[in-house]
Amino acid sequence: MLLLVLDRSEKTLKVIEVSRDTMIDISVYDASGSFLAKSKAQIALQYAYGNSTRKSSQLMKNTVSDLFYGIPVNGVITLDIEGLSKIVDAVGGVRIVVPDDYSVIDPAFTTGTEVVMDGSTLYDVVMRGAGEYIYTDVKAEELKCLSNYGYEEEMNTISGKMQAGPDHDEFYPDESKLYEIVLKLFYKSIDK
Numbered sequence: 001m002l003l004l005v006l007d008r009s010e011k012t013l014k015v016i017e018v019s020r021d022t023m024i025d026i027s028v029y030d031a032s033g034s035f036l037a038k039s040k041a042q043i044a045l046q047y048a049y050g051n052s053t054r055k056s057s058q059l060m061k062n063t064v065s066d067l068f069y070g071i072p073v074n075g076v077i078t079l080d081i082e083g084l085s086k087i088v089d090a091v092g093g094v095r096i097v098v099p100d101d102y103s104v105i106d107p108a109f110t111t112g113t114e115v116v117m118d119g120s121t122l123y124d125v126v127m128r129g130a131g132e133y134i135y136t137d138v139k140a141e142e143l144k145c146l147s148n149y150g151y152e153e154e155m156n157t158i159s160g161k162m163q164a165g166p167d168h169d170e171f172y173p174d175e176s177k178l179y180e181i182v183l184k185l186f187y188k189s190i191d192k
Contacts (some may be wrong), residue, residue, distance in 0.1 A: 003064060005185045013149040014185055016156045020044035021171040024067055027059060042168060071186050075138035085119030093118045156181055
């Protein structure tokens with residue numbers, strides 16, 4: 001997941017990468033949409049507890065806000081693999097260097113090989129998506145204004161520890177480093 005941080009006074013856009021495996025208290029709901037409890041789980045699982053794309057996206061906004069100590073998340077764009085495939089095709093494919101041997105998926109995907117993935121290949125490699133491929137509560141004029149922002153190319157990543165859990169990998173953020181990122185990107189120091 002990516003969190004975009006807009007500095008409206010400086011007209012800059014910064015990006016924070018959030019591991020989908022980040023462990024956090026998520027809100028658990030039953031099939032009828034009634035809240036049941038909070039449970040420690042991977043942040044990406046929060047999306048599954050919505051009964052619509054809109055509800056799932058709102059739950060994610062709330063949970064990401066919780067991760068960042070209550071900093072509000074003002075908008076969301078969710079994109080499934082079908083949508084990502086369409087974007088990859090629109091830009092003419094994505095050139096990657098295969099990090100490990102994935103020749104089981106595609107014979108061309110051997111370690112160190114440079115390949116250009118089109119949308120169809122990406123779709124097959126990652127997984128089959130479901131439902132509408134994009135949802136946003138960000139207005140078109142808000143997206144348009146982003147073209148006036150400078151983009152900081154350095155990706156901000158959250159330090160922490162990845163470990164094998166009972167069922168899935170689990171990422172535990174280094175709370176002090178996460179707090180430093182929050183202070184650096186969301187606050188300005190005041191000289192006295």
